[in-house]
Structure formats: C-alpha cells, structure tokens
C-alpha cells in the first residue's frame with residue numbers, strides 16, 4: 250500500500266485544451282477516494298495521468314515517495330479496472346488472472362496462491378476454466394477486478410467500472426467493492442458519475458468542475474451542502 254500525492258497537477262492536451270488545472274490532493278495509505286463531477290470535467294484525464302496512460306503537463310504525481318511523472322505504467326505498482334473489462338478473449342479466466350504475474354516472472358506457486366485467493370474473494374472459482382465470452386457481465390467485471398487484486402498493487406484505479414452493468418447488478422457489485430475495500434484496505438481512486446456509488450464507497454469525495462477541485466470532503470460534508 251502507498252499514499253498518492255498530487256501536487257498542482259494539470260493537463261493541457263495537444264491543440265491547447267486545458268482538461269485539468271491546479272489539482273492538489275493528499276491521499277493517505279489505504280484511503281478510498283472517489284472522483285465525481287459532470288461529464289467532461291476531467292475525471293478520466295486525471296485518473297489516466299496517475300495511471301501513466303496520459304502524460305502529465307504540469308505538477309507532480311507521487312506514489313509512496315516516488316515521483317512517477319516519467320515512470321512507465323507497468324513500473325508504477327498500480328492496477329487499473331476499466332469499464333469495458335479489458336479481458337483477453339482468447340484466454341481462460343485463470344490465464345487472464347495469471348497473465349500479468351507471468352509477465353513479471355512471479356514464481357508459479359505464488360501465482361497459483363494469488364489466483365486461488367482472488368477467486369475465493371470474488372467467488373469466480375467455478376468459472377476459472379471458461380473464456381470471458383461464456384461469462385455474464387457481472388462475472389466479467391469480477392474477473393477484471395481479480396486481475397487487479399492478484400497484482401497486490403500499491404493502489405487501485407477504477408475508471409467507472411460498473412457503468413456497463415444493469416442497475417440491479419450495479420447495486421450488488423457496489424457492495425462487493427465495498428467489502429473488498431474493507432478486506433484489502435488498498436489505496437484507491439475511483440471515478441464515477443453515480444452518486445450512490447460515490448456515497449457508499451468514498452472515504453473522501455473530490456468534486457471536479459471544469460478541471461479544477463470544487464469541493465473535497467467526506468460524503469456527508471459534500472452532499473450536506475446546498
């Protein structure tokens with residue numbers, strides 16, 4: 250686990266669009282931060298800069314005590330969960346879970362231990378030998394989370410992970426993520442436009458507007474305001 254520190258972070262896209270400006274947040278070890286705000290306010294850009302999928306135009310991002318501005322995504326010790334699952338279609342669930350660890354030359358026994366643990370936490374043990382196309386949307390999203398968990402990363406980044414699921418499943422998965430958070434206590438940044446997800450999951454909410462922080466606080470502090 251690690252803290253994440255954003256210091257005056259900004260993003261100007263090629264062409265001159267300012268997507269994010271002057272964002273400073275100190276995220277504590279084990280804290281769950283939810284980024285909310287209207288479409289186009291810069292949530293995804295900010296998350297992608299922390300992930301290393303987008304260059305940082307201004308300011309500094311630290312994970313633990315390392316400045317990660319110029320560090321490759323794979324070397325940042327973070328795991329990202331996407332809304333489109335991003336599973337490898339030709340691999341079984343087990344292979345999807347193991348793939349990133351194999352690439353990192355994790356010993357086989359350790360891979361098996363972590364896959365079994367993630368499968369137990371997410372209740373996907375019965376599906377380990379299926380291909381993603383033979384799974385429901387909720388099962389696919391559990392596998393996507395499993396891929397993040399087996400990495401045992403310093404932090405999780407979630408990019409609207411539940412927005413492709415139907416309303417009923419979103420409620421179930423929201424509670425599962427809450428339980429995951431309680432068990433693992435891994436530092437997390439979670440982007441959503443769903444107010445219930447934000448209120449259920451957040452230790453603190455960050456409300457962005459036009460690329461800047463409008464409010465930051467606990468769900469009660471933020472949603473109590475008129």
Ligand code: ADP
Pocket residue numbers: 262263264266267268286287288289290291292293294295
């Ligand atoms: P959100 O995730 O809150 O919907 P985004 O981070 O996707 O917001 O977008 C923030 C702003 O940056 C928007 O004005 C969007 O049009 C712009 N933007 C996003 N991606 C790019 C890009 N690759 N090139 C240029 N502008 C972009």
Ligand code: ADP
Pocket residue numbers: 331335336337338348349350352396
């Ligand atoms: P790791 O699992 O160690 O992060 P991967 O090599 O599995 O590394 O892939 C990094 C990211 O790139 C994945 O999270 C995934 O979103 C995306 N990706 C790469 N190749 C594919 C693919 N063939 N299908 C779907 N997503 C892919």
